[in-house]
Amino acid sequence: MKKSYFIVIDNLDLPKSKWSGFLVQLEGGGRSSSDREKARQIIEDLWMEGKLPQHYFVNGFSEDNIIMARTKKEPDRELLPIEEAGHRLIELIELVALKAQAQQEYSTISSMVEKIFTGRENELTTEEIAQAQDSKMVKNIISSLTKSIADVELTRQQCAEQSELIMGIIAMGQNGNYGLKSTEETIKETENSASSESKNNNAKTSKAGGK
Secondary structure, three states, rough: OOOOEOOOOOOOOOOHOOOEEEEEEOOOOOOEEEEHHHHHHHHHHHHOOOOOOOOOOOOOOHHHHHEEEOOOOOOOOOOHHHHHHHHHHHHHHHHHHHHHHHHHHHHHHHHHHHHHHHOOOOHHHHHHHHHHHHHHHHHHHHHHHHHHHHHHHHHHHHHHHHOOEEEEEEOOOOOOOOOEOOHHHHHHHHHHEEEEEEHHHHHHHHHHOOO
């Protein structure tokens, strides 16, 4: 499902270069004022329910604390440090999902690759021999996997350098309720969700092909 993102600033009284806060990940939506209002309502509910750390919003909270997260850099201005951190984190979430898809695609040829590289060519099945003969397909799958792994690790390192700016992510849990999670929790859930979705899609494709 498409997601939209907002950055919530903890203390607007600080210089913009010192702003910190957290990311809000909404299911669906886009860049409209109604999405901003939804983000505000979620934050207020969590705050009133005591589900956000008490040191947040010591100077109050209003819609001014919420800014649209930039999903790409804008040529007309430099991003604020907190915007840059949010941009990197969104990029990491999206790259992790792509990595999980690439891993799932690689799993379809992993047995063939392992047999070839461990000198067990005589164990190749008819299907695996056909896979090995399709060098373009094999190259594309392996290239996609290695690139996605490298992209994730590079972006993960960049996010770690800015970790003090984004203190967590408010996202929907498996129970359908929004809550504050650590970056690590969100990344792990993204990996699991993308992997499960890829498996389900592959299963549907296999069933359709078997008919």
